[in-house]
Amino acid sequence: MTLNKIKQGSVGGKPLINFKETGNGPPVIFLHGIGGNSDNWYEQQNAIANDFTAIAWDARGYGDSDDYEGALKFEDFSHDLIRLLDTKNIDKAHLVGLSMGARILMDFYPKYRDRVATLFLCDCFFDYKILSKDKQKEFIDLRQKPLKSGKTLSEIAPALINSLVGPNCSDEAKLKIKHSFLKIHIESYLKTISESITYNASSNLSKFNVPTQLVYGEYDKLTPVSIGYLAKEKIKNSSLNIIKNAGHLSNIEQPLSFNKILLEFLLEHKDKANFKEV
Numbered sequence: 573m574t575l576n577k578i579k580q581g582s583v584g585g586k587p588l589i590n591f592k593e594t595g596n597g598p599p600v601i602f603l604h605g606i607g608g609n610s611d612n613w614y615e616q617q618n619a620i621a622n623d624f625t626a627i628a629w630d631a632r633g634y635g636d637s638d639d640y641e642g643a644l645k646f647e648d649f650s651h652d653l654i655r656l657l658d659t660k661n662i663d664k665a666h667l668v669g670l671s672m673g674a675r676i677l678m679d680f681y682p683k684y685r686d687r688v689a690t691l692f693l694c695d696c697f698f699d700y701k702i703l704s705k706d707k708q709k710e711f712i713d714l715r716q717k718p719l720k721s722g723k724t725l726s727e728i729a730p731a732l733i734n735s736l737v738g739p740n741c742s743d744e745a746k747l748k749i750k751h752s753f754l755k756i757h758i759e760s761y762l763k764t765i766s767e768s769i770t771y772n773a774s775s776n777l778s779k780f781n782v783p784t785q786l787v788y789g790e791y792d793k794l795t796p797v798s799i800g801y802l803a804k805e806k807i808k809n810s811s812l813n814i815i816k817n818a819g820h821l822s823n824i825e826q827p828l829s830f831n832k833i834l835l836e837f838l839l840e841h842k843d844k845a846n847f848k849e850v
Contacts, residue, residue: 595621597842598847603677604628606671607732665688669692715728791817
């Protein structure tokens with residue numbers, strides 16, 4: 573399977589932000605997780621390209637986007653995202669985020685609500701402290717701690733992948749996740765981890781008033797389905813779907829099931845997103 577007419581693009585300024593684009597129609601922006609990049613959305617971009625303009629970014633410090641100096645705040649991602657919307661002349665977009673990508677959108681919405689058509693939030697926490705104490709410790713022990721002690725991405729990848737995926741994850745999906753993980757910019761990754769462990773967007777959720785789809789993997793051990801139910805209680809006009817036989821990276825582990833939910837949701841609200849008139 574190949575993506576038709578995929579184009580590389582970039583957002584000028586500092587840092588430079590890379591994105592990949594395909595398709596035609598109302599704009600949909602995909603935001604990857606903390607260990608990912610734009611390639612993570614390959615299957616989803618292809619699935620919606622007949623009906624939508626599908627754009628997947630590399631967040632600052634990820635993929636082909638530039639690294640940056642100084643500390644990171646989650647609002648930095650939000651300001652980068654508005655730069656992307658302005659560069660592409662997008663008035664309102666459907667916004668899809670998984671894990672870290674969804675957390676970025678929880679920060680983005682209260683700041684730039686007029687630019688949001690719908691939200692599609694996957695496998696995410698809205699408050700780091702909502703994770704169990706064991707999961708908080710595991711989050712650090714599998715990511716930050718070994719890299720700071722001198723281990724390589726290759727050395728920590730197997731344990732990290734096994735902590736994320738469901739029990740029946742295919743070898744093909746695991747290989748895709750590994751390839752993504754090995755492209756991480758270590759310094760940027762460590763900055764993102766440091767910011768994630770102080771993250772709390774709980775107060776934002778009650779402000780959401782656009783159609784919102786929540787998706788969680790049945791076997792997600794990091795952000796279990798119970799968090800999805802809590803998010804659904806807090807976000808009005810939201811619905812929750814559980815993807816069977818998937819862990820934390822539900823779009824890679826079960827792309828067909830994920831894409832079905834995604835396309836149905838986007839088609840239901842298709843005309844809410846648009847490019848600016850020029």
